[in-house]
Amino acid sequence: MKEIERSRGDAVALLQALVRFPSVTGSEAAIGGFVAEYCRRLGLSVEIVEAEPGRPNVIATWDSGLDGPTLLLNDHLDIIPPGPLAAWTYPPFDAVVVDDLVYGRGTIDTKSGMTTLLVALSAAVKSRLAIVGKLVLIFTCDEETGGRLGMQHLGRNGYLKADMAVVAEPTSMRVEIATKGRLGFDIETTGTATHGARPWLGHSAISDMSRIVLSLERLGSELAARPHARMGRPSLNVGTIQGGTVPNMVPNWSRIEVDRRLVPGETREQALQQIQVEIDALCEKHPDLQATITEKIWWPGYEIDESEPIVAVASGAFAKVVGRRPKIGVKDAGTDASWIHSLAGIPVIMFSPGDGLRAMNADENVSITDMMIATKVIAQIIADVLGR
Numbered sequence: 334m335k336e337i338e339r340s341r342g343d344a345v346a347l348l349q350a351l352v353r354f355p356s357v358t359g360s361e362a363a364i365g366g367f368v369a370e371y372c373r374r375l376g377l378s379v380e381i382v383e384a385e386p387g388r389p390n391v392i393a394t395w396d397s398g399l400d401g402p403t404l405l406l407n408d409h410l411d412i413i414p415p416g417p418l419a420a421w422t423y424p425p426f427d428a429v430v431v432d433d434l435v436y437g438r439g440t441i442d443t444k445s446g447m448t449t450l451l452v453a454l455s456a457a458v459k460s461r462l463a464i465v466g467k468l469v470l471i472f473t474c475d476e477e478t479g480g481r482l483g484m485q486h487l488g489r490n491g492y493l494k495a496d497m498a499v500v501a502e503p504t505s506m507r508v509e510i511a512t513k514g515r516l517g518f519d520i521e522t523t524g525t526a527t528h529g530a531r532p533w534l535g536h537s538a539i540s541d542m543s544r545i546v547l548s549l550e551r552l553g554s555e556l557a558a559r560p561h562a563r564m565g566r567p568s569l570n571v572g573t574i575q576g577g578t579v580p581n582m583v584p585n586w587s588r589i590e591v592d593r594r595l596v597p598g599e600t601r602e603q604a605l606q607q608i609q610v611e612i613d614a615l616c617e618k619h620p621d622l623q624a625t626i627t628e629k630i631w632w633p634g635y636e637i638d639e640s641e642p643i644v645a646v647a648s649g650a651f652a653k654v655v656g657r658r659p660k661i662g663v664k665d666a667g668t669d670a671s672w673i674h675s676l677a678g679i680p681v682i683m684f685s686p687g688d689g690l691r692a693m694n695a696d697e698n699v700s701i702t703d704m705m706i707a708t709k710v711i712a713q714i715i716a717d718v719l720g721r
């Protein structure tokens with residue numbers, strides 16, 4: 334704890350260095366190399382696993398050589414794009430510090446989390462914490478788009494072995510034990526193109542799509558009325574729409590991208606079937622309507638029981654550092670925790686500073702004070718699970 338207090342300045346500098354890598358999904362090579370080097374310098378053995386060239390997963394292991402549990406700490410290297418730059422008060426990759434806040438894309442999701450793991454690791458090594466078992470840190474690529482090259486690849490190829498895990502996704506300092514499932518799919522409509530001066534000779538794919546969008550909206554309201562006790566409401570969002578070629582042509586194509594969040598008890602098959610039912614109903618009323626559904630992303634949800642040892646360990650560590658028990662919560666968004674749980678059966682919690690729901694906005698920022706508290710909690714978890 335003293336070592337962490339001493340390293341506050343280093344921690345801020347590390348967070349700034351991480352934010353300055355514009356590691357939008359697909360561009361994780363540079364930050365992966367940086368994190369690998371950081372762990373190597375602390376004496377860990379580092380393996381880089383790539384499902385595709387230039388898309389690193391960094392696995393760093395501190396093996397005590399003694400029998401004992403394996404604790405997995407995880408975070409992802411990639412970030413979402415910054416969006417329109419004009420919306421940012423401070424440039425998204427400058428990592429500007431204002432009072433207690435660091436601004437930039439990824440400060441919440443999840444480079445502050447990455448900082449907590451790395452600084453806690455550094456403090457444990459530098460203060461010569463005697464451990465048993467193994468501490469494994471995994472930094473993945475490709476998380477923001479579903480982890481096919483990241484945690485899914487590791488899970489399907491035998492790299493995930495641990496007794497418990499912590500994923501440093503933003504939880505506003507709560508201990509989160511479940512996520513919703515996420516199903517991403519496209520719907521495309523096909524029409525008949527013709528000259529815009531004689532639209533009655535064609536068939537508009539955009540008009541068809543607007544019918545579909547409205548029927549999905551109604552389905553979304555129905556879903557909202559069926560909340561799950563712990564996870565809240567299932568949901569559906571039409572996130573993008575495209576279509577047509579030029580204004581003086583009847584559009585013969587349109588596409589939407591849809592994001593469906595599932596709660597326990599709902600299956601991927603059911604969710605797709607619901608969409609098909611909506612489209613079939615529209616086709617009855619509008620026989621010319623042609624639509625196809627293409628599944629793009631599937632992210633299973635997961636939940637662990639509050640009685641799992643990792644929940645008690647994390648809650649106990651939080652209480653030692655903060656002086657009260659943490660809130661136990663759940664997350665709307667999908668994370669690598671789902672793959673850790675579903676592919677390897679490892680009990681996993683999420684914990685990190687920052688509010689994940691604010692992470693997609695411009696002016697994303699994180700509190701340095703919270704980040705340092707979270708770092709102590711992570712260090713305490715390491716000590717409590719592996720300390721000799």
Ligand SMILES: [Zn+2]
Pocket residue numbers: 409442443476502503668
């Ligand atoms: Zn994330």
